[in-house]
Amino acid sequence: MIEQLLQERLRSGPIHLGELVVREVEPGRFLIRHWKDDESQRKLAVGIDATAALEIVRYDEQGNYRALKGAPSLSTGWELRLESVSEVRQAIDYFYPGAFSTWLAFNRGEITPVDLRQTLTRQTGMYRVTQRLTGLQAEELAGRFCQSHSGCLRTILWTIDGKAPEKYLPRSKFDPQADQVAERHQKHSEDGREEDPPARLSSPKSYHVPFLCVEACNLFVAEARKIVKVHSK
Amino acid sequence: MSYLSRENSALVLVGHGSTINPDSSLPTFVHANEIRARRIFSEVHCAFWKEEPSLREVLRMVEAQDVYIVPNFISEGYFTAKVIPRELELNGPITIKNHRTLKYCDPVGNDPRMTDLLLHRAAEVACDAPPHDTSLVIVAHGTGLNENSAVAAKRQVAAIRDRGIYPEVVAAFMEEPPEISDWANLTTQSHVVVVPFFISDGLHSYQDIPVLLGIQNENSAPASQQEVFRHNPYALRNRKLYYAGAIGTDPMMADIILDTVDRFDKQHD
Known part of the structure; x- marks a missing residue:
């Protein structure tokens, strides 16, 4: 069913997901590129199966390990030419795990976001101390760690003590309709930094799939632990 | 199959x-x-x-x-x-x-073939070490959080001892005694083969344990960023020390x- 819905969606036009553009170039033939390479004339390294994505997602352009899949640091200079929708789905799940299936579940009303308190309360072992993270510390952490500019491109659905962590994040960070890459570009522009404008902004036929964040991830919890440890000293 | x-x-x-x-x-x-x-x-x-x-x-x-x-x-x-x-x-x-x-x-790790995989790794990494002059060390994580963590490694050590290939087979751990950093005191033979009982050549088995063994500096890069996996054997503490890859990468x-x-x-x- 997931593959069938992905196929139907691609028949209607390209999908923008995180930093990816996914399109069906002709029936049964698919192309995945970094959005910056979407209309690029430069020579791209070609991958012909989904597993090529495994290598692409591991390192950024500086060769740093990308532990967080939502980090806006996907390298450019490659394209995947795939010959089945199941390969496309597999590749998407390597780039942005579960993004498409979570989006479908969200549209069916089947997603129940998990409040950060629940996430922290169930931690054991070395992460048990995160239960001492205060609401303000959690807000600050979300503002720093989750922001789309250099943190993570996911759209936050979870709450802190019942409220969206809006203190240091823009409203768009919680809006599944908002494109976090475009939001990131806007932030860059405000900063006065040079960056190519996303072609997706001027492409009305494309379909945007958000990378939804239903529950604070383990990297967030690990950061919370560092904060609690520092403050307990 | x-x-x-x-x-x-x-x-x-x-x-x-x-x-x-x-x-x-x-x-x-x-x-x-x-x-x-x-x-x-x-x-x-x-x-x-x-x-x-x-x-x-x-x-x-x-x-x-x-x-x-x-x-x-x-x-x-x-x-x-x-x-x-x-x-x-x-x-x-x-x-x-x-x-x-x-x-x-x-x-x-509960599969009975784990013993064969450990022995295969040991033989592969130390093909020039005579087994009768060799101590085999199975190194695992170990943790105070769960006593079962070390049990699997100890079970493997017992199974390997039963096969009678090496005169000395011992278990050592990262986070509980006997500690792997004490390998020279835990073994007596001129050749020492250390096999990590780990799934991947990741942080613990590729980066942490070599430091504890004394064959690597603190700042080594991950395995995938090294040109050569290892330079076995290492002449250390008057022994020939061999360090194998993790068994979890076996096809x-x-x-x-x-x-x-x-x-x-x-x-x-």
Whole structure:
């Protein structure tokens, strides 16, 4: 069913997901590129199966390990030419795990976001101390760690003590309709930094799939632990 | 070997993963790809404690109503007994949830062929070391959080001793005694072969343990960023020391994962 819905969606036009553009170039033939390479004339390294994505997602352009899949640091200079929708789905799940299936579940009303308190309360072992993270510390952490500019491109659905962590994040960070890459570009522009404008902004036929964040991830919890440890000293 | 088709079932392979080391999750992905290519299950997914997809999100990726969950872990311990069941909301070997049957299998490290894999790694890395002059050290994580963590390594040591290949076989650990940093005092033979009882050549087995053995500086790069895997043997403390790769990267692991699923069905028929 997931593959069938992905196929139907691609028949209607390209999908923008995180930093990816996914399109069906002709029936049964698919192309995945970094959005910056979407209309690029430069020579791209070609991958012909989904597993090529495994290598692409591991390192950024500086060769740093990308532990967080939502980090806006996907390298450019490659394209995947795939010959089945199941390969496309597999590749998407390597780039942005579960993004498409979570989006479908969200549209069916089947997603129940998990409040950060629940996430922290169930931690054991070395992460048990995160239960001492205060609401303000959690807000600050979300503002720093989750922001789309250099943190993570996911759209936050979870709450802190019942409220969206809006203190240091823009409203768009919680809006599944908002494109976090475009939001990131806007932030860059405000900063006065040079960056190519996303072609997706001027492409009305494309379909945007958000990378939804239903529950604070383990990297967030690990950061919370560092904060609690520092403050307990 | 042929395996029973489970075309209406999904397989979820659970690994530890790492936020620091890029090689930690690789064996789990590689074995999942191998099993996916055999078309035994309708779907094969990976999930991780420290990487994505997380244990909390993986079940949203699964469509089958019958799901086998196999921990790609070397031993029963804190993660298999506590973390994985908690994160996946399992309440035993079989959990029925949202019209789905979740079947929680043993960790792959419980497979009887682990002993052969350890011996194979030892022979491969130290092909010039005479076994009768060699101490074999099986090094595992060990943790104060769960006493079972060290049990699997001790069980392997006993099984290897029974085969009578090496005059001395000992277990050593990172986080509990006897500690691997004390390897020279734990062994007596002129050749010492150390085999990590780990799934991947990740942070612990590739970066931490070599420092504890004294064969590497603190700042070594991950395995995938090195041109040469190791420079065995190392002349250290008047011994010849050999350090092997982790057993979880062996291609046989795909079969071991499938056997783990078969065993689950036999035990819960």
